[in-house]
Amino acid sequence: MRPLFIQDGRIIDPSQGIDEVGSLLISEGKISWRGETPPQDDYDVLRAEGLIVCPGFIDFHCHLRQPGFEEKETIASGTQAAARGGFTTVCCMPNTNPPLENQSAIDYVKAAAAKEGVVRVLPIGCISKGRKGEELVEMAELAQAGVIAYSDDGNPVSSPRLMRQALDYSRALGLPVIDHCEETALSKGGQMNEGALSAKLELPGIPAAAEEVMVARDLVLAQLTGGHLHIAHVSTEGSVDLIRRAKEKGIKITAEVTPHHLTLTEEEVNDYNTNAKVSPPLRTKQDNQALIQGLMENVIDIIATDHAPHAEADKQCEFALAASGISNFETALGNLMRLVHDEQLPLTTLIAKLTCEPAKLIKDNNLGTLNTGAPADITIFDLYKEWVVDPKTFASKGKNTPLAGSVLKGKVMATIYGGNLVYKDDAIKLEEG
Numbered sequence: 001m002r003p004l005f006i007q008d009g010r011i012i013d014p015s016q017g018i019d020e021v022g023s024l025l026i027s028e029g030k031i032s033w034r035g036e037t038p039p040q041d042d043y044d045v046l047r048a049e050g051l052i053v054c055p056g057f058i059d060f061h062c063h064l065r066q067p068g069f070e071e072k073e074t075i076a077s078g079t080q081a082a083a084r085g086g087f088t089t090v091c092c093m094p095n096t097n098p099p100l101e102n103q104s105a106i107d108y109v110k111a112a113a114a115k116e117g118v119v120r121v122l123p124i125g126c127i128s129k130g131r132k133g134e135e136l137v138e139m140a141e142l143a144q145a146g147v148i149a150y151s152d153d154g155n156p157v158s159s160p161r162l163m164r165q166a167l168d169y170s171r172a173l174g175l176p177v178i179d180h181c182e183e184t185a186l187s188k189g190g191q192m193n194e195g196a197l198s199a200k201l202e203l204p205g206i207p208a209a210a211e212e213v214m215v216a217r218d219l220v221l222a223q224l225t226g227g228h229l230h231i232a233h234v235s236t237e238g239s240v241d242l243i244r245r246a247k248e249k250g251i252k253i254t255a256e257v258t259p260h261h262l263t264l265t266e267e268e269v270n271d272y273n274t275n276a277k278v279s280p281p282l283r284t285k286q287d288n289q290a291l292i293q294g295l296m297e298n299v300i301d302i303i304a305t306d307h308a309p310h311a312e313a314d315k316q317c318e319f320a321l322a323a324s325g326i327s328n329f330e331t332a333l334g335n336l337m338r339l340v341h342d343e344q345l346p347l348t349t350l351i352a353k354l355t356c357e358p359a360k361l362i363k364d365n366n367l368g369t370l371n372t373g374a375p376a377d378i379t380i381f382d383l384y385k386e387w388v389v390d391p392k393t394f395a396s397k398g399k400n401t402p403l404a405g406s407v408l409k410g411k412v413m414a415t416i417y418g419g420n421l422v423y424k425d426d427a428i429k430l431e432e433g
């Protein structure tokens with residue numbers, strides 16, 4: 001592989017506190033040098049003038065659907081979509097068929113990712129057998145197989161006893177337990193956020209309390225056990241308040257928020273748009289603001305996409321029958337850049353929440369950084385490039401996004417994974433040296 005010189009970009013690497021114009025040299029899949037005048041002259045060149053050069057994004061929560069739901073996504077299509085979105089590491093949820101609940105399922109995902117994936121895939125294992133919430137999986141076996149966390153995502157862990165056990169084991173195994181916080185006794189049958197709009201649309205509502213009751217329970221259990229609890233897709237102001245208070249008490253918890261819960265509201269559902277149906281549901285402007293504030297205060301640790309691709313038939317139906325989820329990889333950056341352009345979130349905070357902060361959860365110092373010697377996982381993006389979201393052009397099989405037709409400002413121009421250029425926008429040229 002010829003060395004690659006990324007020339008004159010604005011290098012932002014929150015892991016090292018760097019924000020400066022400079023160049024990077026990549027040799028043998030690693031970042032070998034950073035500075036102004038390169039130490040050698042036999043390389044290919046990517047000119048990055050005016051562009052941001054940062055560590056490759058890490059997504060701690062996505063759905064790749066393989067095995068079992070290949071009509072929605074595969075490891076090949078999902079990782080290609082990830083690359084287009086600037087993600088070089090994606091952690092995939094176990095709600096596949098069969099679910100990722102034993103060594104052989106994890107081995108299968110790893111082998112498929114090695115063969116067909118274009119970016120790093122790190123599997124998450126189930127908490128309970130069959131994701132039924134009844135019996136714990138062999139958590140140690142899964143740790144041995146290489147999972148980076150446990151989750152029944154899509155379903156909550158309804159039994160507090162099972163959650164307690166999972167957190168106990170997680171402490172011993174040193175891996176986080178990710179909960180999809182939803183008290184189903186409150187959310188059952190719900191289609192969207194509960195409020196005036198759900199009443200107007202005559203759709204059953206999901207109250208904020210359905211999430212908050214479960215967040216509160218989990219925080220208590222995290223305190224009891226000392227296990228590492230990670231709260232998936234936080235969507236309400238009340239959850240942010242609960243997590244803030246728990247962190248103040250020193251309880252070992254982390255939390256994530258998705259791009260859509262930061263930027264979109266229940267209004268997206270106003271015309272019964274099934275592409276805006278997601279679990280937890282889109283909430284209100286006030287919730288958006290609380291979530292942004294939570295990121296700023298590090299109450300919320302990371303941004304994760306919850307990329308949830310679905311087939312056309314899953315969404316082209318009556319609202320109540322539609323699947324929940326948004327295909328997110330390819331719009332994540334452009335959507336999140338709204339917060340930067342509106343001066344609600346500093347650019348470096350946004351990048352940290354997509355790079356070094358999720359790397360901490362994976363406990364890998366070599367990820368989420370442009371340190372010399374680290375794998376050359378790099379995202380290059382244009383802060384200002386405007387583009388129209390056209391799901392037909394997605395690499396993802398999931399065309400399900402409420403952002404279709406929106407103009408986003410901010411676009412990934414190139415993604416490098418382990419020194420390989422895995423995505424390049426036509427507007428950026430690779431000059432062969």
Ligand code: DOR
Pocket residue numbers: 063095153154155180277278279280306308309324325326
């Ligand atoms: O909207 C969602 N879709 N939320 C989840 O928690 C699961 C996901 C899926 O798997 O489609």
